[in-house]
Amino acid sequence: MIIKLLIADDSTLVRKNIKRLLQNITSLSIIESTTAKSTINKIEEYNPDILLLDLRMPEGSGYDVLKYLRDKTIKPVIIVLTNSSDGLSRKKCFEDGCDYFFDKAKEHKDAVRLVKEFVNGLNKSKAAPVDY
Numbered sequence: 001m002i003i004k005l006l007i008a009d010d011s012t013l014v015r016k017n018i019k020r021l022l023q024n025i026t027s028l029s030i031i032e033s034t035t036a037k038s039t040i041n042k043i044e045e046y047n048p049d050i051l052l053l054d055l056r057m058p059e060g061s062g063y064d065v066l067k068y069l070r071d072k073t074i075k076p077v078i079i080v081l082t083n084s085s086d087g088l089s090r091k092k093c094f095e096d097g098c099d100y101f102f103d104k105a106k107e108h109k110d111a112v113r114l115v116k117e118f119v120n121g122l123n124k125s126k127a128a129p130v131d132y
Helices: 012-022 036-046 062-070 087-095 104-119
Strands: 003-008 028-033 050-053 077-082 100-103
Touching (some): 003 012, 003 036, 012 104, 028 036, 036 050, 036 062, 050 062, 050 104, 062 077, 062 087, 100 104
Parallel strands (some): 003 028, 003 050, 077 100
């Protein structure tokens, strides 16, 4: 089974590094977007299993994407990976429906590890959330 990952981040370097860390996983299809608007369009088009989402993007924000997904019956596992990692941002993301939240500067490898766990057969209900 191919797992579809949508990486939504306007930073080419971040997307490239995440792809490099995941490149050896043959059962993973990686889709990229650079704006909030294109992220929503790609969610509609590809129906990804996992969304790796930055909060600060052009043409909207990660919060806009979370709000869009809130009312969907089928949605991806949402992993927020952002530099906006203060307590208020974290709280708002969980209120808006994210499943996991990581600080891009300090915890990006934890986010990648979580993606690998999902790809290796763990589903949303079996994966243990990361405690903070």
